[in-house]
Amino acid sequence: MRLTDQSYQQLPTSQFIKSAGKNCIAIAEISGTQTVAHNTVTIINYNDVIYDPWGAITTGAAWKFTCPNGKAGFFTFIAACRYNGFDWTAANQNSLLDCYINGVNHRRVALSFTQAAGFFAIFLKGDLLIYLNEDDYFDIRAYHIAGGTLTIPDVPSQIYIMVYRVGLL
Numbered sequence: 001m002r003l004t005d006q007s008y009q010q011l012p013t014s015q016f017i018k019s020a021g022k023n024c025i026a027i028a029e030i031s032g033t034q035t036v037a038h039n040t041v042t043i044i045n046y047n048d049v050i051y052d053p054w055g056a057i058t059t060g061a062a063w064k065f066t067c068p069n070g071k072a073g074f075f076t077f078i079a080a081c082r083y084n085g086f087d088w089t090a091a092n093q094n095s096l097l098d099c100y101i102n103g104v105n106h107r108r109v110a111l112s113f114t115q116a117a118g119f120f121a122i123f124l125k126g127d128l129l130i131y132l133n134e135d136d137y138f139d140i141r142a143y144h145i146a147g148g149t150l151t152i153p154d155v156p157s158q159i160y161i162m163v164y165r166v167g168l169l
Contacts, residue, residue, distance in 0.1 A: 023165060026057055026163040027051040027163075029048050029050065030045070036144060039144075041143045044079075046063060046159070065163055072133045073131065075132055075163055076130070077138075080159060080161070082155060082158040083150040085121045091113075093113070096111045096142070096143050098140070102136055122150075
């Protein structure tokens with residue numbers, strides 16, 4: 001079920017949005033699995049758009065949120081990602097989420113290091129305040145050094161992004 005300005009609905013992400021159209025301007029989550037190869041920066045495809053009244057989200061391998069004309073300003077987002085269980089071979093192997101603006105790495109959103117070798121899943125979640133001019137875009141990219149290919153599972157409650165406009169809409 002999709003949200004409207006008057007919705008008071010619990011999302012699959014277990015987040016409540018009251019009057020979604022007032023501050024929250026986009027919600028998307030994963031639908032299907034995605035892989036991230038070792039030592040490769042990969043855009044996360046939050047391909048199931050739940051709420052996007054501005055039409056700002058582009059889905060697919062080049063997923064992005066584009067600031068519409070007349071909407072320049074500050075935005076904040078919450079981004080989450082999880083990898084399925086993997087046999088990590090050593091301590092201090094990292095996985096991360098980065099925010100890219102207009103194709104350039106802007107800032108780290110989340111970072112996780114393994115404490116020891118072993119088989120376990122990784123969950124990354126973070127938020128960031130950014131400024132976008134009209135037609136600027138941002139995307140979220142995953143990276144890891146696990147030594148193999150990791151899978152982002154089809155678990156919308158754990159792999160999602162929520163974008164908020166800060167200030168005037």
